[in-house]
Amino acid sequence: MALQRDRDGKRLHVKSKLMGESLVSKRFVESLPLAPQVRLFPDVHVLKVGGQSICDRGVKALPGIIREITANKAKHKMLxxxxxGTRSRHIYAIGLELGMPTGVIAKFGSSVSEQNALLVAMLLSPWGGIKIGHDEIVKLSTYFSQGCIPVMHGMPPYDYFAxxxxxxxxxxxxxxxxxxxxADLIGARSCIFIKDEKGLFTDDPKKDPKATFIPEIGAKTLLDKDQDDLVVERPCLEILQRSEVLExxxxxxxxxxxxxTRALAGEHVGTRIFRE
Structure with a gap:
């Protein structure tokens, strides 16, 4: 690329559409042409094993989950x-009582989520389970080619900068x-949340027996409903709405x-929340 100086001749720029532009300009960002997002791993399913809903149940839940995941290994690539779970809520409560900032609370959550990733990876180890860190995403092709089932802790790496x-x-x-x-980053084939509930309800069914099951709903519609309780964290709906690759x-x-097994096969089981 050619180098070009400012009009005042003081600064050198690499000639591009972003040359000398302010990245905080709303008008400029909206006008910037983009290539379609590349789906890096379009054949990979991302599955979340719930902490409180699954991991905390121990032997009453995890062995069955492990059996079903390994039974699908030959047909599906899974991350x-x-x-x-409960341990993260415990350390959150202690941290809040002691006046810890959000970033430290988030770091606590990462450490507990990582414990569960180690637990699940060890249970999967006879079938290629391997615990990986966030910076090992670039190695996914190698792990899948070797028949591994990578397991990563779910807390996003904001940590102290939450x-x-x-x-x-x-x-x-x-x-x-x-x-x-x-899932959005890798352009996953699907994003499945494994929990202990049928899916989304109008309220928490554990607290409200009159709560109504919702088999399918749009992310924007669900955001507009502004329910008090949701089966997934609320920002997930905003991320889904903005995604270029997740439907x-x-x-x-x-x-x-x-x-x-049915969800991996593309069947409509549980609740689907779709991008509108």
Whole structure:
């Protein structure tokens, strides 16, 4: 690329569409032409193993989940993430009582989510389970070519730089958000959240027996409804709406045998939240 000086002759620029532009200009960013986003791993399914819903149940849930995942290994490439669960809530509570900032609270959450990633990877180790870090995304091709099932902790790596929420100090970008960000990054074939509930309800069915099941809904519609409780972290809906590569996310009850297999096969099981 050619080098070009400013009009005052003081600064050198590499000639490009961004030369000398302000990246905070809303008008400029909106006018900037973009190539379509490349789907780096369009044949990979991203599955999140819930922390509180699955990992915390231990032997009552994880062996069945592991069996179903390994049974699908020959047909599907899978990249797993893990939630934090009850232990993350415990350390959040202690940190909040002691006045810790959002970034430290987020770092706590990462460490607990990573414990669950290690747990799931070890259970999967006879079938190629391997725990990986966020910076090992560039090695995914190697892991898949060797028949591995990579497992990564779901907390997005904001850590100490987590964005403070409008209310309180609990980070709003947690393991659900990390999972959908990962799926968007690699252009995944699907993004499946494995939980202990059928899917999305009008309220938390564990607290409200009159809550109604929602099999399918648009992300924008769900945001506009502004429900008090959701089955996934609220920012996931905004990320899905902005995604160029994800058409929907799916929430399934992993406690019911066969649901993960059906979701991997593209069947509508549980709740689908689609990009509108």
């Amino acid at each position: 797993l993430t893990t939630g934090g 964005i403070p929420p409008e209310t309180g100090r609990i980070p709003i970008y947690r393991t659900d958000v990390g999972t959908i960000l990962l 929907h996310i799916q929430i399934v009850n992993g406690m019911e045998e066969g649901n993960i």
